[in-house]
Amino acid sequence: MSTKTLAPPASARLLPLLGPAIVAGVAYLDPGNVASNMTAGAEYGYLLVWVVVAGNVMAWLIQYLSAKLGIVTGASLPENLGGSMKSRPTRIAYWVQAELVAMATDIAEILGGAIALNLLFGLPLVVGGVITGAVSLLLLLVQNRRGARSFERIVAGLVLVIVVGFCAGIIIGPPDPAQAIAGLVPRFEDSGSVLLAASILGATVMPHAIYAHSALTRDRFAGVEPASRVPVLLRATRMDVTIALAVAGGVNVVILLVAAASLQGVPGTDTLEGAYAAIAAGLGPAVATLFAVGLLASGLASSSVGAYAGSEIMHGLLRVRVPLLARRAVTLIPALIILVIGVEPTLALLLSQVVLSFGIPFALIPLIALTARRGVVGDYANRWWTTAAAVVAAVLLVTLNLTLIWLVVTGA
Structure with missing residues (x-):
C-alpha cells in the first residue's frame, strides 16, 4: 500500500496567510457606514443599492493595491510617502491633512460606540465615548504585545458580532427581491440622493483604511524575501481582500435593505437612536438589541x-512614535467635546464623512x-489595465466626494 501523502490544495496553503484584510475591512463596517446606509434605505428605499455595490468593487482594487505596496516594499504607504518627501515642511503639511482625516474617522467610531452603549445600558454619551476609547486602546495593546495574529483574531471575532447584529433584521423583515434587484440600476432621484450616495462612498473608501492596510501587511509579512514568497503572498492577499470585502459589502447592503424594507417613511430614522426605536417597534426588541450590539x-x-492607522501615519510621515496611551487620549478629545456640547451624534457622524472626503485624493x-x-x-508594478481601472475609480471617488462637499456647503 502506498504511503504517499497528498499535498494540500493551494487554497488550503493560503489560509494561514489570511487576516490583514479582515482588520482593514473593519473600516467598511464602521458607524459612519451604518448611519449612511441606514439613512439611505429609510429615505430612498432601494434606490442606492448600486452605490454600495459599486463602492465595494472599487474598494477591492484599492485595498489590494495598498496591501501589495506593503508586501513588496516592506513599508507602509505613509513610510513610502515620507521617504519620497525630502522637505520636512512638506511632510508636516501632508501629515496635518492626514491627521485631521484620522481624527474625523475617530469621531465617527467613538460616537458610534457611545450611542450603542447608551442604547444598550443607558450610559451617558460622554461615558460611553470614554469606554469605547479605552477598549480600543486595549485592543491596540494586544496588537503591540501579542502580535498581528492575536489582533486579527480579536477583530475577526468582532466582525462576526457585527455580521450577526446587523443582519438579524433581514430574517424578520425580508426585502422585496424585485425592488432590491432594481436598486442595482445606477440612478438618482434628487440632490438629497446624490448627497447620500457621496456620503456612502465617503464612508466606504476611507483614507485611513488605505494607509492602514499597507502597514498591516508589512507587520504581518515582515522580512519576506521578494524573490521567493511575494507571489504566494499576493495570491493570498487577493483571497483575503475578496473575503473581507464580500463580508463588509454584504453587511452594508443588508443594512440598506433592512432600512428600505422596514423603516422607509418612518419618522425619526435619520438618527441611529431613531432607527433603533423604529427597529424595536417594527421588528421587535430582540432585533433592535442585536443591532445595538x-x-x-x-x-x-x-x-x-483607526487609531492604528493614525499612529502609522505619524510614524511614516514624521518618523515619530508617540506612546499609544498619549495618542489615544489626544484623538479622543474631539469626539468627547462633540458629545459634551450636545451636537446631535448622527449628524456628527455624517459630517465626519465630509472631512474624510478631503483626504481621499x-x-x-x-x-x-x-x-x-x-x-x-x-516586477510587481501594476499592469496598464490595473492602473487604468484604479484611475477611473479615483476620478469617480474624488468627483463624488467633491460633490458631497459642495452640496453640504451650499445646502443644496
Missing part, C-alpha cells in the same frame, strides 16, 4: 483600527502612482 462591536473594532492618488512605478515595486 453590532453597532457597539463596530465602534470598538473600527476605533482600534491624498491617499488614493499616491497609492496608484507608487504601485505603478517599477522603481518602487519592481
Whole structure:
C-alpha cells in the first residue's frame, strides 16, 4: 500500500496567510457606514443599492493595491510617502491633512460606540465615548504585545458580532427581491440622493483604511524575501481582500435593505437612536438589541483600527512614535467635546464623512502612482489595465466626494 501523502490544495496553503484584510475591512463596517446606509434605505428605499455595490468593487482594487505596496516594499504607504518627501515642511503639511482625516474617522467610531452603549445600558454619551476609547486602546495593546495574529483574531471575532447584529433584521423583515434587484440600476432621484450616495462612498473608501492596510501587511509579512514568497503572498492577499470585502459589502447592503424594507417613511430614522426605536417597534426588541450590539462591536473594532492607522501615519510621515496611551487620549478629545456640547451624534457622524472626503485624493492618488512605478515595486508594478481601472475609480471617488462637499456647503 502506498504511503504517499497528498499535498494540500493551494487554497488550503493560503489560509494561514489570511487576516490583514479582515482588520482593514473593519473600516467598511464602521458607524459612519451604518448611519449612511441606514439613512439611505429609510429615505430612498432601494434606490442606492448600486452605490454600495459599486463602492465595494472599487474598494477591492484599492485595498489590494495598498496591501501589495506593503508586501513588496516592506513599508507602509505613509513610510513610502515620507521617504519620497525630502522637505520636512512638506511632510508636516501632508501629515496635518492626514491627521485631521484620522481624527474625523475617530469621531465617527467613538460616537458610534457611545450611542450603542447608551442604547444598550443607558450610559451617558460622554461615558460611553470614554469606554469605547479605552477598549480600543486595549485592543491596540494586544496588537503591540501579542502580535498581528492575536489582533486579527480579536477583530475577526468582532466582525462576526457585527455580521450577526446587523443582519438579524433581514430574517424578520425580508426585502422585496424585485425592488432590491432594481436598486442595482445606477440612478438618482434628487440632490438629497446624490448627497447620500457621496456620503456612502465617503464612508466606504476611507483614507485611513488605505494607509492602514499597507502597514498591516508589512507587520504581518515582515522580512519576506521578494524573490521567493511575494507571489504566494499576493495570491493570498487577493483571497483575503475578496473575503473581507464580500463580508463588509454584504453587511452594508443588508443594512440598506433592512432600512428600505422596514423603516422607509418612518419618522425619526435619520438618527441611529431613531432607527433603533423604529427597529424595536417594527421588528421587535430582540432585533433592535442585536443591532445595538453590532453597532457597539463596530465602534470598538473600527476605533482600534483607526487609531492604528493614525499612529502609522505619524510614524511614516514624521518618523515619530508617540506612546499609544498619549495618542489615544489626544484623538479622543474631539469626539468627547462633540458629545459634551450636545451636537446631535448622527449628524456628527455624517459630517465626519465630509472631512474624510478631503483626504481621499491624498491617499488614493499616491497609492496608484507608487504601485505603478517599477522603481518602487519592481516586477510587481501594476499592469496598464490595473492602473487604468484604479484611475477611473479615483476620478469617480474624488468627483463624488467633491460633490458631497459642495452640496453640504451650499445646502443644496
